[in-house]
Amino acid sequence: DAGYREAQIGLWVGTWGNGVSTIRNGRVEQFLAPGLENSTTIRSIVRDTGDGVWIAGVYGTVWRVTPDGIQTWDTSNGLSPGMINSMVRTRAGDVWIGTDGGGVCARRTLASSAAL
Numbered sequence: 001d002a003g004y005r006e007a008q009i010g011l012w013v014g015t016w017g018n019g020v021s022t023i024r025n026g027r028v029e030q031f032l033a034p035g036l037e038n039s040t041t042i043r044s045i046v047r048d049t050g051d052g053v054w055i056a057g058v059y060g061t062v063w064r065v066t067p068d069g070i071q072t073w074d075t076s077n078g079l080s081p082g083m084i085n086s087m088v089r090t091r092a093g094d095v096w097i098g099t100d101g102g103g104v105c106a107r108r109t110l111a112s113s114a115a116l
């Protein structure tokens with residue numbers, strides 16, 4: 001599910017080596033944020049049940065983007081080590097992140113925040 005607030009931002013697109021772009025009204029724009037440089041390889045983009053978009057970089061970092069800002073997870077604050085292979089959202093709104101060699105990590109999401 002790569003969409004996020006389609007009426008405002010459009011479609012979110014992750015690239016292999018060029019970060020994240022958004023497409024809205026036929027215009028492609030680079031999404032720039034701390035840690036999401038244009039050289040970042042993106043494995044997955046998932047919308048949560050609130051107003052957030054989860055972006056998984058293949059090399060072990062996950063960002064949650066909301067209108068209030070960006071939260072970052074990596075091994076220093078609880079993300080399993082290893083390359084990220086997949087990311088999915090459950091019906092309950094939890095986000096599961098699968099890594100290569102580091103197992104699976106889950107994040108519970110709420111409308112306005114995310115916590116372990």
